[in-house]
Amino acid sequence: MPRKRPGPTTDGNGSTRTTDHHRTRLTAVRHWIATAPGTYIWLAVLFVTTVVLHRMSPAFEDEFLRDRSTNLHELSQNPVRVLISSAFWIDGGRWLPYAVLFTVFHATAEHWLGTLRWLAVAVAAHVVATLVSEGVLAWAIRQDHAPQSAADARDIGVSYALAGVIAALTYRVPPPWPYVYAFAVLVFYGIPLVADGRTFTDVGHFTAVLTGLACYPLTRHARERGETKHPTAQ
Helix, strand or coil, X not given: CCCCCCCCCCCCCCHHHHHHHHHHHHHHHHHHHHCCHHHHHHHHHHHHHHHHHXXXXXXXXXXXXXXXXXXXXXXXHCXXXXXXXXXXXXXXXCCHHHHHHHHHHHHHHHHHHCHHHHHHHHHHHHHHHHHHHHHHHHHHHHCCCCCHHHHHCCCCCCHHHXXXXXXXXXXXXXXXXXXXXXXXXXXXXXXHHHCCCCCHHHHXXXXXXXXXXXXXXXXXXHHHHHHHHCCCCC
């Protein structure tokens, strides 16, 4: 009698191995998300608010976002409210790129620093960059370098917090690459400052980078923990 060929569910090279591989990958993805709760809760909220924006008319959307912007007018009226609300809306309605950036940078930083320290870096960058950039804009208006209408400009989003966290990850990069990484980040965010057409948001992004780099004390615990887990071989 001819020998029966083993079925794909019983052979190690068949679908069982493929299924196990997919299950392992799915488990890894679930673990990555579950161990960065702050990042993915924030991202989920951004998804919902982006869907809401897509259902608005352009005129209503502009007024709605302007009311939640960290512009000079709103900061003078409701500073705490707009500093919080502006971090939960995406100007432009493109959520997917932020899903990638959050996964690459925010989730990595949260895994490394822990949720509280990661959040402290993100909040510091968001708040400091907002206040500095709007302060520069106020000076520009007083000096007639910017129109008075700029005080009511639309300014929302998560990019300041993202820039700060990207910069703070400099201390996560193994030597000798931190200097290369930091230089690349400074160049990326610094070029718009010397280019024609620079805006107050370019000042904000560069300020956020400097704030992230200044958060070294918040990263020290994570660095020491990593060195303890991976002692140098003797």
